[in-house]
Amino acid sequence: MPGVEEYVRLAQERGGKWVAHGDTVHLVVDPSDLRPIADKIFNEYGASFRTCVGTDERPLNNHFSITHLFTDDRSGLYIALKSYLDPENPVAPSIADVVPAADWCELEAWDMLGIRFEGRRLERLVLPYWWPEGVHPLRKEFDYKSRPDVSLARSERVALRKEVGTVPLGPYHPALHEPEYFELYVKGERVVDVRYRGFHVHRGIEKLAESRMNYQQVNFLAERICGICGFEHSTCYALAVEKAAGVDVPERAQFIRSIVLEVERLHSHLLLLGVAFHLLGYDAGFMHMWRVRERTMVLAEMLTGSRKTYGINLVGGVRRDINEEKKSKVLSELGGLVKDFKRVVEIAVSAPNVKRRLTGTGILPKEDARRLGVEGPVARASGIDKDARRDLPYAAYKYASFRVPVYTEGDNMARVLVRVEEVFESVSIIEQLLDKLPKGPIMAEKVEIPPGRVGVQVVEAPRGGDIHYVLTGDGRPYRWRVRAPTYANIPALKVMLRDQRLADAPITIASIDPCFSCTDRVVVVRDDGVVERLEVGASW
Amino acid sequence: MVRVLKPVELIVVASEKGRVTVKYPYQEPLVTSDFRGAIRIDASKCIGCGACVKACPPNALELLESPDRLVIRYFVGRCIFCWRCVDVCPVKAVVGTREFELATDRVEDLFNYTVHRRAECRECGSGFATRRMVEYVTEKSAVSEYYANECPECRKAKVLKAAARRRGGV
Numbered sequence: 001m002p003g004v005e006e007y008v009r010l011a012q013e014r015g016g017k018w019v020a021h022g023d024t025v026h027l028v029v030d031p032s033d034l035r036p037i038a039d040k041i042f043n044e045y046g047a048s049f050r051t052c053v054g055t056d057e058r059p060l061n062n063h064f065s066i067t068h069l070f071t072d073d074r075s076g077l078y079i080a081l082k083s084y085l086d087p088e089n090p091v092a093p094s095i096a097d098v099v100p101a102a103d104w105c106e107l108e109a110w111d112m113l114g115i116r117f118e119g120r121r122l123e124r125l126v127l128p129y130w131w132p133e134g135v136h137p138l139r140k141e142f143d144y145k146s147r148p149d150v151s152l153a154r155s156e157r158v159a160l161r162k163e164v165g166t167v168p169l170g171p172y173h174p175a176l177h178e179p180e181y182f183e184l185y186v187k188g189e190r191v192v193d194v195r196y197r198g199f200h201v202h203r204g205i206e207k208l209a210e211s212r213m214n215y216q217q218v219n220f221l222a223e224r225i226c227g228i229c230g231f232e233h234s235t236c237y238a239l240a241v242e243k244a245a246g247v248d249v250p251e252r253a254q255f256i257r258s259i260v261l262e263v264e265r266l267h268s269h270l271l272l273l274g275v276a277f278h279l280l281g282y283d284a285g286f287m288h289m290w291r292v293r294e295r296t297m298v299l300a301e302m303l304t305g306s307r308k309t310y311g312i313n314l315v316g317g318v319r320r321d322i323n324e325e326k327k328s329k330v331l332s333e334l335g336g337l338v339k340d341f342k343r344v345v346e347i348a349v350s351a352p353n354v355k356r357r358l359t360g361t362g363i364l365p366k367e368d369a370r371r372l373g374v375e376g377p378v379a380r381a382s383g384i385d386k387d388a389r390r391d392l393p394y395a396a397y398k399y400a401s402f403r404v405p406v407y408t409e410g411d412n413m414a415r416v417l418v419r420v421e422e423v424f425e426s427v428s429i430i431e432q433l434l435d436k437l438p439k440g441p442i443m444a445e446k447v448e449i450p451p452g453r454v455g456v457q458v459v460e461a462p463r464g465g466d467i468h469y470v471l472t473g474d475g476r477p478y479r480w481r482v483r484a485p486t487y488a489n490i491p492a493l494k495v496m497l498r499d500q501r502l503a504d505a506p507i508t509i510a511s512i513d514p515c516f517s518c519t520d521r522v523v524v525v526r527d528d529g530v531v532e533r534l535e536v537g538a539s540w
Numbered sequence: 541m542v543r544v545l546k547p548v549e550l551i552v553v554a555s556e557k558g559r560v561t562v563k564y565p566y567q568e569p570l571v572t573s574d575f576r577g578a579i580r581i582d583a584s585k586c587i588g589c590g591a592c593v594k595a596c597p598p599n600a601l602e603l604l605e606s607p608d609r610l611v612i613r614y615f616v617g618r619c620i621f622c623w624r625c626v627d628v629c630p631v632k633a634v635v636g637t638r639e640f641e642l643a644t645d646r647v648e649d650l651f652n653y654t655v656h657r658r659a660e661c662r663e664c665g666s667g668f669a670t671r672r673m674v675e676y677v678t679e680k681s682a683v684s685e686y687y688a689n690e691c692p693e694c695r696k697a698k699v700l701k702a703a704a705r706r707r708g709g710v
Contacts, residue, residue, distance in 0.1 A: 213597065220597035220622055284550055291560050298572060305576040311622040319627065343553060350546040 001074050002045045010037050022243065023392070024078040024456055031066075031083040031092050038068055039098040041079060047072045048386065049101040049373045050458065050467045051483035054109030056140045057084075060452075060478075064090035064115055068102065069456055069469060073391035078456045080469075085115060094120035101373025104487060112138040126199045137207055144204070144211035164192055167502060180514065182493075186502050194497045196490055209480045210473075215241060215449055218477065219313045222468075225482060226515050227308065228271065231264045232461035233482065234313040236468040239394055241315045244455030244472050245448065251396070253317035253442045258396040259433050260303055260310060260318075261459070262426040267296040268462035269419040269426075270341070272513045276416060277348055279507045280357050285348035292344060295337045299330060317443035327434050338427045345420055358413035362496040362508030365410055374492045375464020375485035377422070378512050381407045381414035388460035400432045412504075412511045419462075419513075451478070461485055463513050486515045569640075576621045577639040581614060581654045585633035588612060588656035588670035592625030592634055601625060607658065607667050614652040616642055631676065661691035668692060 007025045011018040014037070016029035029037060041047045047070040055065045063084040070079040085092055094117035096103045107125035109115045114136035116122065124131075132148050167184045179200045185193040205225060209218045222237040223230040235257050242249055274289035297307045304310035304320055312319045322330075348354060364374070369382035379386055387404040389397045405421035407414035453472045458465045464485030471479040489512040496508050562570055571577075588610050593601045600618035604611040625634045644650065658667030659674040668691035678688050687695055 216595070216624075217597040220620060220624075224620075284554075288550065288553060288557075291557065294560070298570070301572050302574050305574050305623070306621065309620065311576070311620070344550070347547055347550050347553070350543070352547070 002072065003075055004077065006045070007041070007072075007077070007079055010040060023076060024080060024243075024454075026080045026082065026454065028082045028084070031085060034066075034068070034081065034083050035093045035095050035098060037081060038070075038095040038102075041070050041081070042099045042101075045072065046074075047079060048465075049099050050465065051469075051481065051487075052102055052105040052109060053469045053479065053481040054113040054115045054138070055471060055479045056113055056138060058087050059140055062087050064113065066092045066109060066115060067469070068095065068099075069467060071388075071392060071458055071465075073386045073388075076392050078392070078458075080454065080456060090115045091118055092116070093118050096120050099373075100371045100491075101488065103491065105483070112136055114139065126202055128200075137204065138210075142207075144207050178515070180509075182497075182505070182509065184497065184502065184505060189501050189503070191497050191500050191502055191505060194494045196493065198490065206480050206482060209477055212476075214476050215315050215447075218480065219315065220309075220311055222482070223309050223311060223313070226461075226484060228268050228515060229264060229461040229463060229466070229484075230309050231260055231313070232459045232466050233468070233484070234310075235261060235395065236457050236459035236466045237470070237480070237482075238313045238315050239459065240455035240457035240468040240470040241449060241472070241477070242455070243457060244453040244470055245315075245450060247316050247444050247447055247449075249317055249444050250441045251438045252321075252440045253444075255396040255399070255433050255437050256318045256320070256322055256442060257313070258400070259322070259430050260300070260312065261395065262430045262433075263296060263300050263303065264310075265426045265462045266337075266423060267293055267300065268513075269423050270296060272419060272462075272510070273345065273348075273416065275510055276358075276412075276507060277354060279510055280354050282348065282351055282354050285344070285351065285354065288344045289348070292337060292341050295333060295340070299333055302326060302329065314443065315449070316447040317441070319443075321442050322434070322437065327437070331431065331434060334427050334430060338424065341423060345423075349416070349420070355413075357504065357507065358411065358416055360411050360413075361500060361504045362412045362415075362511055363410045364492055364496050366408070368495045369410070369492065372492045372495075373488050374512075375488045376460065376462070377415050377418040378464065378489050378492065380405060380418045382410035383408040388458045388465045392458050394457065394459060396433055397429075399436055400429045402429050412507060415511045463515060464489065484515060486512065490514065571638055571640065573638075575638050575640070576623050577637050578616050578619060578621065578642060579614065579623065579625060580635050580637055581612065581652065582633045582635060583654050585631050586612065586654050586656070587631055587633070587672040587676045588654070589630060589673055589676075591628045591630060595624040595628045597622065597624065610656040610658060610670050612654040612656075614654075615650060616652070617650045659689070659691075661694055662689040663694040664691065666691055666693075 004020050004025055008018045011027040011029055014029055014033045016027055019026045042049055050069045050071055053067045057063050057065050065082055065084050067080050067082040083092060092115060094106055096106055104125060106117045110117060110122050111124060111126045130150050135148050164185045164187050167186055181197045183195040184191050205221060209221055213221055219234045219238055223234040225233045270289055270293035274286045277285035277289060301307045304312045364382045366383040369379055369384055385406045390404055402425045405418050407418055449472050451473050455470045458467050466485060467483045469481040470477050493509060497505055590603050593603045598618045598620050600615050602613045604613055623636045626636045656670035656672060659669050659671045661668060674688045
C-alpha cells in the first residue's frame with residue numbers, strides 16, 4: 001500500500017517539488033512528467049482519479065496551472081499533482097489515454113481556461129456551440145458580468161447514420177424532468193451507440209464565487225449546485241476552506257453536519273427508488289416510496305428549518321443546534337420510518353415487473369467502472385469497494401460504524417439494492433451519532449482565512465463523491481473547482497446502454513441517479529434530421 | 541405469505557396508511573414550527589447599518605443611497621430564506637417569519653423599503669450614516685457623543701489638524 005513516501009518519491013525522482021500537509025500530498029512537477037506520474041498513480045497504485053483543476057494564476061505568479069486530483073482510498077490520502085504552464089500558450093500533455101476518467105475535465109479546462117491538451121482530440125464540452133472562439137470565461141481578465149457577442153444559429157443537424165436509426169432521448173428525461181440529451185443509435189430494438197450532450201445549462205457558479213461572493217456567502221451558492229444533494233456540496237466547500245485555512249471546527253458542529261448529511265441521503269435514495277419504480281410502470285411502489293420520503297423531508301425541516309437547501313453550513317461550523325427535544329423526536333420518527341420503508345421496499349422489489357426489468361440490464365463491468373472513475377452506488381454495484389465516508393473520513397463519520405454495501409453484478413438491480421441497503425445504514429449512522437452527540441459550541445470562535453492556501457475535500461453524496469478544490473484568495477476563493485458525481489458517472493452510460501434494449505434506456509439512465517442542472521431549451525427533431533432549438537425563458 | 545403473492549401486500553399497506561394527501565390550500569399547509577420563511581424588517585428598530593446587506597448571499601437586501609436618505613430594499617423575489625440577516629442584525633430588527641405564500645400579481649408587493657434619514661454633520665452639514673446609527677453609537681458609548689455628530693471627512697480633517705498642531709510643538 002503506497003504511503004506518503006511513495007508519492008513524494010514520484011516527484012523527487014523527476015526533480016519536482018513536494019509538500020505533505022495533513023492528508024494531502026502536493027506534488028509540483030514539470031508538465032512533461034505529468035503523464036508518466038499520473039499513469040503510475042492511477043494504474044499502478046490504484047488511486048481514484050477525482051478531477052483536474054485548471055487555474056489562471058497569472059495575476060499571482062504569471063503562469064497557468066493544471067492540477068490533477070487523486071485520492072488513495074486505502075491510505076486515506078489526497079494527491080494533488082500540479083504543473084505550471086506557459087502564460088502565453090498554456091499547453092499540457094493529456095493524461096486521458098492512461099487515465100480515461102480525466103477525459104471530461106481536460107475538455108472543460110480547455111473550454112473554460114484555454115489550456116490546450118496535447119495528444120487528444122479537443123472539442124467543446126461545456127461551452128455552447130455558438131460561444132465565440134478564444135473567449136475563456138474562467139480566465140481572470142474575463143469579467144463575470146460581460147456577455148460576449150453571439151449570433152445564435154437557430155438550427156443544428158443531428159448526426160444521422162444511414163445504417164442505424166436515431167432516437168433522440170431528451171431534452172428531458174422521461175421521469176427526472178431535467179435537461180439531458182442522449183442520441184441513441186439503434187438497430188431494431190438494440191442500442192448500438194450513444195452520444196451525450198449536456199451542459200445546456202451551465203450556470204457559471206465557479207466564476208460567480210470567484211468574482212462576487214465572500215467566503216460565507218459561497219456556502220449558500222454551493223448548496224444550490226444540486227437540488228437534491230445540496231448540503232453535501234456546501235459541507236464539501238466548508239470543509240475544503242476549513243482544511244485550507246486550518247480552522248478548528250467544534251466537534252458538535254461536525255456531528256450535526258454528518259447527521260444532516262445522512263438525512264439528505266435518506267431522502268435522495270428514497271426519491272430515486274420511487275423514480276425507478278415509476279419508470280418501470282410500478283406507480284403504486286412509487287407513491288408509497290414517496291410517502292415514506294415525505295417523513296424524511298419533515299425531519300430535515302425540523303433539524304434545519306427547510307425541506308431542501310438547508311442553509312445551515314458556514315465556514316467554521318453550523319447555524320442550527322439539535323436540542324434534546326429534537327433529538328428524541330428524530331429518534332422516534334426514524335424508528336417508524338425504517339419499518340415503513342422496509343415493508344414497502346420488500347414488496348416493491350419482489351414485484352415481477354420490477355425484478356425482471358432490473359435484473360441483468362444496464363451492466364457496467366468492474367474494469368470499465370474503474371477506468372472511467374465512476375462514483376458512489378454505481379461503483380459499489382460494480383464491485384468497487386469505495387466510500388469516502390469510510391476511506392477519507394470527514395465530519396463525524398469516524399465516530400460511527402457502518403457497512404459499505406458492495407455488489408458485483410453491476411446491473412440496474414445491483415444499483416437499486418446498494419441504495420436500499422444504504423438507507424438502513426444511514427438510519428443507523430444517524431442513531432449512533434445522535435447518541436454520541438458531544439456538548440459544546442457549534443461555531444468556531446475564530447475564522448481567519450489567509451490567502452494562497454489550498455484545500456481539497458471529498459464528500460460522499462448520495463450519488464457518489466463530490467470533490468471541491470479551493471485556492472484561497474483575498475476575501476473570497478481565488479479558485480473554486482467543483483465536481484459533482486454525475487460528471488463522472490455519465491461517461492459510463494455509454495457502456496451501460498450499449499447492446500441493451502431501447503426500452504431499458506430510461507431506467508438505465510435513471511439508475512445512475514443523474515443530476516443534470518435546471519432550466520432548459522426545447523429541441524424539436526423534424527423528419528429530415530434538422531433540430532430546431534426553441535429558446536425558452538430569458539436569453540441574453 | 542406465498543412469495544408470488546408478496547406484491548399484493550401493498551394493498552394492506554395502502555389501506556393501513558389511508559389518504560396522506562393534504563387538501564391544501566383548503567387545509568393547513570404542512571409547515572413545521574422550525575420552517576424558515578420570508579423576513580420582516582422592523583422599521584422602528586432598524587438603524588440602517590447595512591450588516592444584513594453585507595451578509596445576504598443572493599443580494600435580496602440592497603442598500604440604496606442618496607445624500608439625504610438611506611434605504612434598505614428587501615426584494616423577496618431573490619430571497620433564499622437563509623435568515624443570515626436575522627443572525628447578523630445587531631439590534632434584532634430583522635425577524636424571520638413562517639410566511640411562504642408570497643405569490644402576487646403586483647410586482648411592487650415583492651419589495652419592502654426601510655427608509656432612513658441621514659445624520660447631518662455638525663461642521664459641514666453634509667449627510668452621513670443615518671440618524672439612528674448615530675443614536676445607537678452614542679447610546680453604546682457615552683464618550684463617542686462628541687465625535688458622533690461629525691461626518692467621517694470632518695473627523696479626519698480634525699484629527700490631522702490636531703496631529704499637525706502637536707508636531708508643531710505648541
